[in-house]
Amino acid sequence: MKQPVRVAITGAAGQISYSLLFRIASGDMLGKDQPIILQLLEITPALEALKGVAMELDDCAFPLLAGIVQTDDPNVAFKDADYALLVGARPRGPGMERKDLLEANAAIFSVQGKAINDNASRGIKVLVVGNPANTNSLIAQRNAPSINPRQFTAMTRLDHNRAIAQLAAQTNATVNDVKKMTIWGNHSATQYPDISQATVKGAAAEGLVERQWYEGTFIPVVQQRGAAIIKARGASSAASAANAAIDHMRTWALGTEEGDWVSMGVYSDGSYGIEQGLIYSFPVTTKDGDWSIVQGLPISDFSREKMTATEKELAEERDGVKHLLP
Numbered sequence: 055m056k057q058p059v060r061v062a063i064t065g066a067a068g069q070i071s072y073s074l075l076f077r078i079a080s081g082d083m084l085g086k087d088q089p090i091i092l093q094l095l096e097i098t099p100a101l102e103a104l105k106g107v108a109m110e111l112d113d114c115a116f117p118l119l120a121g122i123v124q125t126d127d128p129n130v131a132f133k134d135a136d137y138a139l140l141v142g143a144r145p146r147g148p149g150m151e152r153k154d155l156l157e158a159n160a161a162i163f164s165v166q167g168k169a170i171n172d173n174a175s176r177g178i179k180v181l182v183v184g185n186p187a188n189t190n191s192l193i194a195q196r197n198a199p200s201i202n203p204r205q206f207t208a209m210t211r212l213d214h215n216r217a218i219a220q221l222a223a224q225t226n227a228t229v230n231d232v233k234k235m236t237i238w239g240n241h242s243a244t245q246y247p248d249i250s251q252a253t254v255k256g257a258a259a260e261g262l263v264e265r266q267w268y269e270g271t272f273i274p275v276v277q278q279r280g281a282a283i284i285k286a287r288g289a290s291s292a293a294s295a296a297n298a299a300i301d302h303m304r305t306w307a308l309g310t311e312e313g314d315w316v317s318m319g320v321y322s323d324g325s326y327g328i329e330q331g332l333i334y335s336f337p338v339t340t341k342d343g344d345w346s347i348v349q350g351l352p353i354s355d356f357s358r359e360k361m362t363a364t365e366k367e368l369a370e371e372r373d374g375v376k377h378l379l380p
């Protein structure tokens with residue numbers, strides 16, 4: 055049996071976590087042979103609700119669950135953590151954009167970045183889910199100067215999965231048939247879901263769909279899917295967000311499939327001319343617990359315009375939180 059790893063999760067009594075924790079504890083994230091200690095962070099008023107969630111975790115008698123820590127202290131939650139899923143943040147309501155949450159949520163991520171810096175395992179893998187996810191990840195990263203900046207990522211896997219589902223439906227294929235989907239940029243309405251490299255059953259996706267559907271339906275549907283869920287459900291996506299978080303971490307830890315890639319918000323090294331230091335979603339492959347940006351893809355004028363628009367938004371978000379970036 056492997057040694058247990060420590061997985062810190064913030065916002066652990068919230069709606070995403072209610073889907074997330076049980077699947078992590080059952081082995082969906084790191085494999086059925088990896089014991090896990092859950093280190094759950096909540097704000098003080100939610101500790102009673104968190105206790106109820108922990109009671110339910112106990113009641114599942116998960117063989118892989120080697121311990122549960124419940125706390126309102128980030129220094130305790132991130133102590134020796136090998137993985138961190140930063141979910142805890144206010145979600146948006148109808149009519150809001152994700153960046154409207156910047157003021158409300160940004161402070162959370164500077165505190166947590168410092169606590170990660172001071173307490174976590176040096177090899178920690180951090181995924182930010184709380185919105186606006188890319189900029190929150192940047193804030194946490196910049197407040198953790200002794201951790202490699204590549205270890206802070208933001209979630210665009212939900213967008214990636216949404217894009218695969220839309221393309222599969224339009225081409226009468228299954229999601230298994232779709233490869234090499236890409237989400238570029240911000241987890242926001244400026245994101246660029248790009249099918250120019252995607253294949254369906256090995257055939258170029260661009261040849262299988264009308265350009266008009268791609269530009270006029272597919273791109274806006276994927277960009278606006280979060281808002282459509284909020285409108286329909288009266289609450290932001292939760293189970294699908296939890297699923298994407300598990301996918302993101304599993305891929306990062308255990309590797310991408312041969313001949314495919316995923317989308318992750320990662321530290322830009324200047325690839326594709328994107329400003330260095332932004333947390334920008336790229337096509338990435340993963341191996342041995344590390345990620346690399348897929349290099350050398352051709353970029354059309356159409357793509358370049360969209361990639362630049364979402365880059366510009368990320369630079370503006372960063373400039374708006376300068377006071378939180380040491």
Ligand SMILES: NC(=O)c1ccc[n+]([C@@H]2O[C@H](COP(=O)([O-])OP(=O)(O)OC[C@H]3O[C@@H](n4cnc5c(N)ncnc54)[C@H](O)[C@@H]3O)[C@@H](O)[C@H]2O)c1
Pocket residue numbers: 064065066067068069070071095096097100141142143144145146162182183184185186187209210212213241290291292295
């Ligand atoms: N990146 C993505 O694709 C994606 C997808 C869905 C939702 N989200 C975002 O995830 C976040 C959480 O969504 P939710 O639906 O679970 O919200 P929720 O309101 O149900 O839960 C959030 C929880 O975080 C807790 N919290 C607040 N401040 C905290 C802090 N400082 N430390 C620890 N916990 C804290 C709250 O008490 C609450 O229990 C939102 O920002 C939402 O917009 C992102």
Ligand SMILES: O=C(O)C[C@H](O)C(=O)O
Pocket residue numbers: 145146152185212279280281283290291295
């Ligand atoms: O859209 C939101 O505010 C929630 C989440 O980011 C989503 O994409 O569903």
